[in-house]
Amino acid sequence: MPNFVSTKFLRAALPVLLAMSWMGAHAASPGELLQGYAAQSRKEDPAFKEFSASAGDKFYHASVKHSSGRQISCATCHTDSPRNAGKHDKTSKEIPPLAPSVNKTRFTDSGNAEKWFKRNCQDVLERACTTQEKGNFIAYILSVK
Amino acid sequence: MRSSQFSAACGAFLSMYVLAAAAQTGTPQAPSGPAAMWKAECASCHMAYPPGLLPERSWRKMMAELDQHFGQNASLDAAATKAILGYLAENSAERGTSRRSARFLGAVPANAIPLRITANAHFVREHREVTPDVWKLPKVGSPANCNACHSDAEEGSFSGRNVKIPR
Numbered sequence: 001m002p003n004f005v006s007t008k009f010l011r012a013a014l015p016v017l018l019a020m021s022w023m024g025a026h027a028a029s030p031g032e033l034l035q036g037y038a039a040q041s042r043k044e045d046p047a048f049k050e051f052s053a054s055a056g057d058k059f060y061h062a063s064v065k066h067s068s069g070r071q072i073s074c075a076t077c078h079t080d081s082p083r084n085a086g087k088h089d090k091t092s093k094e095i096p097p098l099a100p101s102v103n104k105t106r107f108t109d110s111g112n113a114e115k116w117f118k119r120n121c122q123d124v125l126e127r128a129c130t131t132q133e134k135g136n137f138i139a140y141i142l143s144v145k
Numbered sequence: 146m147r148s149s150q151f152s153a154a155c156g157a158f159l160s161m162y163v164l165a166a167a168a169q170t171g172t173p174q175a176p177s178g179p180a181a182m183w184k185a186e187c188a189s190c191h192m193a194y195p196p197g198l199l200p201e202r203s204w205r206k207m208m209a210e211l212d213q214h215f216g217q218n219a220s221l222d223a224a225a226t227k228a229i230l231g232y233l234a235e236n237s238a239e240r241g242t243s244r245r246s247a248r249f250l251g252a253v254p255a256n257a258i259p260l261r262i263t264a265n266a267h268f269v270r271e272h273r274e275v276t277p278d279v280w281k282l283p284k285v286g287s288p289a290n291c292n293a294c295h296s297d298a299e300e301g302s303f304s305g306r307n308v309k310i311p312r
Contacts, residue, residue: 090217091191092286111222119218 030100030107030142037135044131051132056140059133064125072124074137082141099144107138179232182225188299190219192292195301196233197241198249198262204233206258215260245303263288284311 041048060074077095078086083102086095097103107113121129187193208230212220238250252266253259284293291298294308
């Protein structure tokens, strides 16, 4: 073993290595995040090929009838284009744009993306979204320049 | 180069790498303490309401039913839920030292577990002069939007002197 792999070195490097592995688990580029969903899709369906931005576009704009009687879609809060700032349906609080082309922080944290899919799919569709739907959605958002 | 120098250099390099990677992806830094988590999570859809506006039992109920939060799904993972509830409980109306906390608490009936701050009798009394058309102003929207008129609401200040109704 090379002599620099000392206890001292490990002691100095360990927090940093832990921080890096933690970041690996959460932080990513939008492309990496999408690859994660692709890997998940392949696991679920061996015939899976790729995500479709145009299917994501349709999904984003598709108006569905909520059990409350209202017609809603992703665009209800996020506006017609993911480049725009949206507005919270109830509180009117501004929602920063979804598209990484105008908002670099979007789709860089897998935990955060999952948190919002879980909430918003339930609120709009009243069910969980499939991995295919999430991937198509992100593919569309990334295609908006 | 001695091994200690080498390891120090490696440590410094790795730290820089981590910082650079964080800057590059523009990842919002994960909030560290419970107070930061409270602010980041609660304020993503609405103003982070000061914990001193509700009793601890209300916060416990609120955090236990986040998947049905005023008609919306605001669920968090177990770790974040626990940390934020801890912060809310520690700073709830019973623990607050402000006159405001005492008045909000005093307006809650003994066995009630209220969730809606704007339904509190003290809140209603304090806003008795606000007419319905003011609540409906585009920049106000609802009584839940404290900072529309209370410019320092995010900092927990609701002094009447700092009230400015938007036009």
